[in-house]
Amino acid sequence: MYAQMVQSEATKDDPEKLAAFQARIDRDEKIEPKDWMPEGYRKTLIRQIGQHAHSEIVGQLPEGNWITRAPTLERKAILLAKVQDEAGHGLYLYCATETLGVSRDELTEMLLDGRMKYSSIFNYPTLNWADIGAVGWLVDGAAIINQVPLQRTSFGPYSRAMIRVCKEESFHARQGFDAIRKMAEGTPEQKKMAQNAVDRLWFPALMMFGPSDKDSTHSAQSMAWKIKMNTNDELRQKFVDQTVPQIEFLGLDLPDDGIKWNEERGHYDYSDPDWSEFFDVIKGNGPCNVDRLAARNKAWKDGAWVRDGLLAHARKKAAAKVAAE
Numbered sequence: 001m002y003a004q005m006v007q008s009e010a011t012k013d014d015p016e017k018l019a020a021f022q023a024r025i026d027r028d029e030k031i032e033p034k035d036w037m038p039e040g041y042r043k044t045l046i047r048q049i050g051q052h053a054h055s056e057i058v059g060q061l062p063e064g065n066w067i068t069r070a071p072t073l074e075r076k077a078i079l080l081a082k083v084q085d086e087a088g089h090g091l092y093l094y095c096a097t098e099t100l101g102v103s104r105d106e107l108t109e110m111l112l113d114g115r116m117k118y119s120s121i122f123n124y125p126t127l128n129w130a131d132i133g134a135v136g137w138l139v140d141g142a143a144i145i146n147q148v149p150l151q152r153t154s155f156g157p158y159s160r161a162m163i164r165v166c167k168e169e170s171f172h173a174r175q176g177f178d179a180i181r182k183m184a185e186g187t188p189e190q191k192k193m194a195q196n197a198v199d200r201l202w203f204p205a206l207m208m209f210g211p212s213d214k215d216s217t218h219s220a221q222s223m224a225w226k227i228k229m230n231t232n233d234e235l236r237q238k239f240v241d242q243t244v245p246q247i248e249f250l251g252l253d254l255p256d257d258g259i260k261w262n263e264e265r266g267h268y269d270y271s272d273p274d275w276s277e278f279f280d281v282i283k284g285n286g287p288c289n290v291d292r293l294a295a296r297n298k299a300w301k302d303g304a305w306v307r308d309g310l311l312a313h314a315r316k317k318a319a320a321k322v323a324a325e
């Protein structure tokens with residue numbers, strides 16, 4: 001299948017150019033925006049980096065919801081900083097996508113009208129304060145496992161954005177673990193809230209890595225081009241192996257009776273999420289899809305006057321420059 005997919009993309013481009021391009025990838029050279037690249041490589045990057053940017057932006061919503069209700073001033077300041085970081089990540093990633101010849105406005109329109117996706121995880125609600133700890137610990141934890149290898153991805157602007165993003169993500173995961181630890185070590189009621197958050201978010205966190213390898217449509221080609229460095233299942237396994245000892249440390253349980261150390265494989269066995277739920281969520285039918293897109297559409301509409309104002313200023317400056325020449 002792997003060779004077949006590479007071949008099918010190859011037919012769309014000049015074979016000599018394609019071979020030279022693949023040789024550069026195989027030598028671990030970075031591809032920069034002005035370099036020749038196959039059309040499929042450009043499209044795949046726009047899809048993946050654009051989807052990643054949208055995830056950072058939409059991902060502010062479930063946490064932003066709790067800024068005014070954080071239990072202490074310290075937790076509020078930390079959460080505020082984290083949510084602002086996510087906005088920054090979205091902006092670096094939009095910039096990286098723009099180097100591929102698509103504008104931020106076009107990307108935003110594709111998000112708002114449902115042509116582009118964002119991560120499935122952000123279609124689940126954050127119902128109590130412990131969810132904020134669980135999001136930082138599990139969701140940012142999963143994001144780091146996915147993003148650390150992407151620092152070595154073949155496209156220069158994406159790789160450089162990932163280096164910066166990963167530094168901030170590791171603070172996010174630590175603050176999340178600290179917040180959930182506090183709840184797990186708190187009163188019986190607080191511990192119950194922490195367990196409830198883990199029960200609801202564990203399987204959605206596993207889904208973040210994408211469908212199982214047999215159902216992943218893009219992995220083979222994306223790995224040949226080093227847009228992705230690992231398969232979805234490889235990264236999911238890494239996440240499970242990292243998280244099981246942490247849950248034991250917290251004195252909480254994972255909602256999966258299938259978790260068991262497998263001596264032969266040197267990994268934990270675990271149960272798959274309900275893949276029909278995943279495909280339903282990415283089709284737009286998750287618990288919060290409608291709300292998330294409505295919030296982004298409203299923000300875009302409400303911000304129109306700012307964009308118009310900035311554009312008017314830029315137009316005036318350009319006209320003055322022409323007049324002065």
Ligand code: FAQ
Nearest residue numbers: 052055056059086119120143207208209210216217218219
């Ligand atoms: N959600 O063939 P594959 C974060 C779609 S950042 C929705 O395996 P691929 C930080 C996929 O697009 C989280 N859709 O796809 C944060 C494709 O559909 P399409 C975002 C998904 O691209 C924390 C179809 O399924 N991170 O959390 C998902 O090779 C807290 C077939 O799948 C990134 O985007 C999903 N989970 O592999 C922010 C990382 N999975 O497009 C705020 C970069 C798959 O053909 C608060 N992206 N699909 O219609 C990647 O590494 C890859 O794109 C994968 C998916 C691994 C996500």
